[in-house]
Amino acid sequence: QVQLVESGGGLVQAGGSLRLSCAASGRTFSRYAMGWFRQAPGKEREFVAAISWSGGSTYYADSVKGRFTISRDNAKNTVYLQMNSLKPEDTAVYYCAADLSLRYGSSWVPVHWGQGTQVTVSS
Numbered sequence: 001q002v003q004l005v006e007s008g009g010g011l012v013q014a015g016g017s018l019r020l021s022c023a024a025s026g027r028t029f030s031r032y033a034m035g036w037f038r039q040a041p042g043k044e045r046e047f048v049a050a051i052s053w054s055g056g057s058t059y060y061a062d063s064v065k066g067r068f069t070i071s072r073d074n075a076k077n078t079v080y081l082q083m084n085s086l087k088p089e090d091t092a093v094y095y096c097a098a099d100l101s102l103r104y105g106s107s108w109v110p111v112h113w114g115q116g117t118q119v120t121v122s123s
Helices: none
Strands: 004-007 010-014 018-024 031-037 046-051 058-060 067-071 078-083 091-100 117-122
Touching: 004 091, 018 031, 018 091, 018 117, 031 067, 031 078, 046 067, 046 078, 058 067
Parallel strands: 010 117
Antiparallel strands: 004 018, 018 078, 031 046, 031 091, 046 058, 067 078, 091 117
8 A cells, every 4th residue: 555645736837847746655665656647627637657666667648748757766755747848738736646567648547646736837
C-alpha cells in the first residue's frame, strides 16, 4: 500500500513554470512506477507523464513533450513534474499515481492515486 500527497500547484501566467511534487509513504516506493495525470473541468482525465521505478524510462503525452519533465528521488520517496512554458490549456487538477506495473497513455489506470493539486495558467 502506498499513499500519495501532491503539492506545488498554484496560479501562474502563461509561459511560466511550476514544479509539482508527490510525496509517497511506505518503504516500497522504489518498486513503483509513477505517473502524473490531469483533469480539466468538463473533460476526461488524461495521461501526462510516467516514469519507471528506477527513473531510467520516461514517457510523455504529446501535448507536454518538450515542456514537462518527470523525475524521481527514491531516497526521498518523491516524484516531481517540472512544468515549463505553461499554457492556459494546461489548467487542470494534477494527480500523482503509482502502480507496480509501468504503462503509459490513456489506457493506464494505476492502482494508487493522490488527492490532486490545482494548476491554473492565466493568459
